[in-house]
Amino acid sequence: MHYLFELSGEHPDLPRAEVLACIEAEGYPYKILEEDEGILIIDGALDLDRLKERLALSRYIDKWVFSASPAKLKKKAQELKIPNGTFCVRAKHIGTWQRDLNTIEIERMVGEILGEKNKVDLNDPDIEVRPILSGKCYVGIKCTKIERGGFEERRAQHRPFFSPISLHPRLARALVNLSRIRKNEQLLDPFCGTGGILIEGGLIGAKLIGSDIAQHMIDGCKTNLEHFGISAELFKSDIGDILKNTKEVDAIATDPPYGRATSTHKEEIKELYARAFEVFSKILKEDRYLAIVLPDKEFIKMGKEFFDLREVYPVRIHRSLTRNFCVFKK
Template sequence: MLYAFELSGEHPTIPRSEVLACLSLENLDYEQTHCFDQCLLVDIRGNSDTIEAALVSVSGRLAMSHHILKVIGICANDVNEIIKMAAEADIHQHISSDMTYAVRARKIRTHARLHGEYLEKKVGGTIYRKGYRANLKKPDVMFRLLISNKCIFGSVVASIDRSAYEKRAPHKKPFFYPGVLMPRTARALINISGILPGKNILDPFCGTGGILVEAAMIKSHVIGMDAQSKIISGARMNLDYYSLDHSLMTGDATRIPLADECMDAIVTDPPYGRSALIHARSLNNLYSESMKEMYRILRPGSLAVIVSEKQIDEHSIKAGFKICEKHNQYVHRSLTRTILVLEK
C-alpha cells in the first residue's frame, strides 16, 4: 500500500533519511517510489492494520515530518484534476459510514498558486456526496491534500507532535549553553543512527546533553562524556529535569574508557573552539584520535552520526569507517555544518 510522509522542509535531505531509518527500525517491507518537494511516497507491503500500527509507532519517533498519509490518489497540481480525482476516488478503506470527516490542504512553497480553502470546500463536497458527514472541529477522519510537484490526496494515519520538541528547546532547559543542536535536529540524527530502545548510545562530546535527552526519550541507554566537569554537571541537571536515566562521565574523547565494540550507536556534535583542546594537542588531533576511539568501541555494522564544521571525511576513512550518507546543514553565513553517517 502507498503511504505519504509530509516532510517538514527544514532541511533538504535529513527528513527523508530519518523516515527511511524509522521504517527500517520497524522491520517494514518498503520501497521508496517518489520524493517530491516535502513529500516522500513509500510503498509498504503487508497487512494494512499491522503497517498502520507500526506507522503510529514511527510517528512517535519522527521529528522532521508533519503527517503520515494513507494515499488515496495522486494527480497533477491542477484544480480541476484535483476535484475530479476526489470525486472518482474509492474511499471506503479510509472511512466507514458512521464516521465524520474534514478536509485540509497544504500548499508547499512554489506550488502555492492554488487556493487551499477553495479546494477544501470542493473536495469536501465530493466526499459529502458519497454519503459521509462532515465535522470540521472534531472529525473521525482527516483527509489531506498535499500540493507539491503533484497533489497527493490521502487520509491521515498519524501525526507528529512537533510542539514537544519546542518545549525542549535549549534555552528552556535548566542548563543552557549557546551553539547546541536544536531538539528536532538531534532527534532526527538519533533516528538516522538506528538506535533501538534499551540499546547503548554514546555522545563522547555531550556538552549540555541535548542529544542524550532526545535519545533517552526513546528509551535508549545513554552514555555521555565531556572534557569539562562543569559541563557534565549541567548535562546531568538537564537529564534529571526530564527524569531520564543516564550515565555521564568527565573524560577525554581521544581515550574513551569503554570496552571494544560495546556501543550500538554514536551520535555527537564535537566542539569547534578552544574548550575542545583541554586534552588534545590540536583540533586536527582531536578529530583524528577521537574517530579512532569511536570506531573501536562501536559494534560492527553499527552507525556513528557526526556533526562537524570541519571536513572530517579523511579522518573517518582513516579510522576505518565507511561513509554512508553526507548532509550539509546551513547555520548562518559563515557556518555550514557537515553531518556524516558512518558505518563500522
C-alpha cells in the first residue's frame, strides 16, 4: 500500500525523521517512493492507527494516488478512479509550487473531473481527495488526521507541577519516537525533571523508568504522571548511581541539564555529560537507541566515543536557545 504523509513543516528534517523512526520501531517493512518539502510517500504495510497514536510532527496520512507536474495534472486527474460515494476536494499549498494554478483552481478542476462520476458533498463526504502543492502536486485520499490538540493541552503550564525546563510535548514525543521504543518496552529518562518525556513515552505504551537528582522533581514528576493516568518506576538518583537501581533498558530518551537555567548541582557540565554517556553505554541494550538533546558539537563528539552517531537535528527551542536532537545507536 502507498501512503502519503503530510509533514508539519515545524522543522525541515525532524518530521520526516519521526515518521521513519516510528515505522522502523514498529517493524513495518517499507520503501520511500517520493519526497518533497512537507511530503513523504512510503510503500509499506503500515498500521495507521498505531502511527496516528505515535506521531507528533505529521498532519495527515493519506492513501497516495498520484503525483503530477502542473502540465500533467489534468490528465492524471482524468485517469483517477475513486471508490463509489460522495467526495470533496481540499487542496493545500505547502511547498515551492509557483505555477499559475492555485489551490482554488485545482480544487475546481479536480472536482469537475471527479464530479462526472461521483457526487460532491462538501460537508460530510465519504471520500476526501487532497491535492498538496509542493514541488509537484501530490494527491492523496485522506485516511487519517493526526490529532495534535492533545500536545497543547499537555504543555508544562497546564500540568499540576510546573517548571519551565520542560520541552514542548510535541518535541518530547518526537524525541521518544526517535528512540525507537516499542509498546511494553522499558524507556528510561535519567534526567526526568517534571516528566515531560516520560508522559509522552507513557502515552504510546512504553514502560517507564525515571530518575533525577532532585527529590522535588521526582515528587513533581509523580504528580504530573498521575494527572495523566500514567504509572512509572521513579527514584531519586545522581546519574552515576542509576545502575544500582535499574537493569538494562530498551531505549533512553532524555534532555540533560543545559548548565544554564537548569541546575547541574555545581558540577562542570562536561564532566556531567561524560559520566552520563558512560552510564548510558552500560545500561542500554545492544543495538538499541539513545535519543538525547545536546548543547553543541563538543557533546556530540563525546557521545561518539561510546555510541554510533546516527542522526543530528538542530532544533530551536526558543528564540535564543538551539539544541541538537541526536540519535545514537549502541
